[in-house]
Amino acid sequence: MRKNGLELKRIESTCNFVKPLGDIKQMVSQYITERAYAVIYLDYKILIGTFRDAMFHTYNNEPLEDRYIQRLRVFDDKKELYIWRTEDGFKGRLRIDGQGDETHVVDASSVLFGTRIAETHDSGYSILTEDRGTELIVPMIGLKIDNQRNRLFLRSRNYIGYTPTHQAGYVDCRFISITNSIDKAQGAA
Numbered sequence: 001m002r003k004n005g006l007e008l009k010r011i012e013s014t015c016n017f018v019k020p021l022g023d024i025k026q027m028v029s030q031y032i033t034e035r036a037y038a039v040i041y042l043d044y045k046i047l048i049g050t051f052r053d054a055m056f057h058t059y060n061n062e063p064l065e066d067r068y069i070q071r072l073r074v075f076d077d078k079k080e081l082y083i084w085r086t087e088d089g090f091k092g093r094l095r096i097d098g099q100g101d102e103t104h105v106v107d108a109s110s111v112l113f114g115t116r117i118a119e120t121h122d123s124g125y126s127i128l129t130e131d132r133g134t135e136l137i138v139p140m141i142g143l144k145i146d147n148q149r150n151r152l153f154l155r156s157r158n159y160i161g162y163t164p165t166h167q168a169g170y171v172d173c174r175f176i177s178i179t180n181s182i183d184k185a186q187g188a189a
Contacts, residue, residue, distance in 0.1 A: 006106050006107070006108050007106065007107040007108075008104065008105075008106050009104070009105050009106075009107065010102060010103070010104055010105075011097055011098070011102070011103065011105055012097070012098060012099055012100050012101065012102055012103070013095065013096065013097045013098075013099075013100050013101065013103050013105070013159065014095070014096050014099055014100030014101070015093060015094070015095045015096075015100075015159075015172060016093065016094050017091070017092065017093050018030075018031065018081070018091075018092040018093060018094050020089055020090050020091070020092070023066050024064070024066050024069060024072070024083065024090065025054070025055070025056065025064075027081075027083060027090065027092065028051055028056075028072075028074050028081060028083070029054040031079075031081045031094050032051055032074050032079075032081055034052075034076060035050060035051070035052040035076070036050065036051050036052070036074050036075055036076045037049075037050055037051075037074070037075055037076070037139070037175070037177070037178055038050055038051045038056055038058075038072060038073070038074045038075075039072065039073045039075075039175065040056070040058070040064065040069060040072045041069070041070045041071045041072060042064075042068045042069060042070065043068045043070060044068065047059070047062060047064075047137075048136070048137065048138050048139065048178070049139050050139050051074045057139070059121075059123070059125045059137045059139075060123075066090075069083075069085060069090075070084070070085050071083060071084040071085065073174070073175050075174060075175045075176065075177075076177070077176055077177055078096065078097055078098055079094065079095060079096040079097065080094075080095050080174035080175055080176075081093075081094050082094075082095070082174065093172075095159075095172065095174045097157070103159055103160065103161075104159075104160040105157050105158060105159050105160065106157070106158045106160065106170075107155065107156070107157050107158075107176070108155070108156050108157075108158065109153045109154070109155055109156075110153065110154045110156065111151050111152070111153060112128075112136060112138075112151070112152040112153065112154055112178070113128065113130055113134040113135075113136045114128025114129060114130060114134070114136045114138075114145055114151070114152055115128075115129075115130045115131070115145065115146060115147040115151075116128070116129055116130075116145055116146070116147075117143060117145050118135070120141050121141075124139055124140070124141055125137055125138065125139055125140075125141070126138055126140055126141055126143055128143075128145060128152065136152075138152065138178065140152075140178070140180065143180045144180065145180070150180070151180075152178065152179070152180055153178070153179050153180075153181075154175060154177075154178055155175070155176040155177045155178070155179060156173055156174065156175055156176060157173065157174050157175075157176050158170045158172070158173045159171050159172040159173070159174075
């Protein structure tokens with residue numbers, strides 16, 4: 001069922017907390033072996049890149065130091081590793097869809113900043129801008145962007161759980177994809 005851009009589905013999913021292992025790159029490498037997107041929240045900015053071949057790839061190969069990472073999400077259409085910093089070090093959870101317990105989820109699409117492409121680089125990155133001065137660098141090229149129907153979307157999945165009194169609410173959220181297609185953003189086949 002789809003209403004107001006939200007889609008309610010029933011899927012199988014597992015969710016497990018993961019133990020810290022060495023540095024962030026080692027921790028991610030243990031759980032993510034295929035190419036995936038990476039959204040990295042640093043103390044001073046947010047980076048969007050990829051994780052492949054056991055390495056983070058960002059625009060201009062910006063170095064990542066664990067001490068500046070607040071949280072990060074490494075994801076593809078089947079799973080997400082979410083890691084966050086605490087006073088006691090990093091903690092994380094791995095969410096895998098397509099296996100495990102049956103659960104209800106709500107898929108949503110959020111429009112990302114950027115109404116025009118300012119630059120495209122051979123390295124596989126595009127810089128999107130808006131009149132209000134916002135800039136977003138994404139690991140995608142060949143995008144069609146405007147201020148109308150052609151935008152960039154972040155697809156997310158929200159997992160529904162129940163309290164002991166049977167009240168429903170979201171208990172987890174993961175990123176699924178970044179897409180330039182409104183049809184894919186709305187969940188159409």
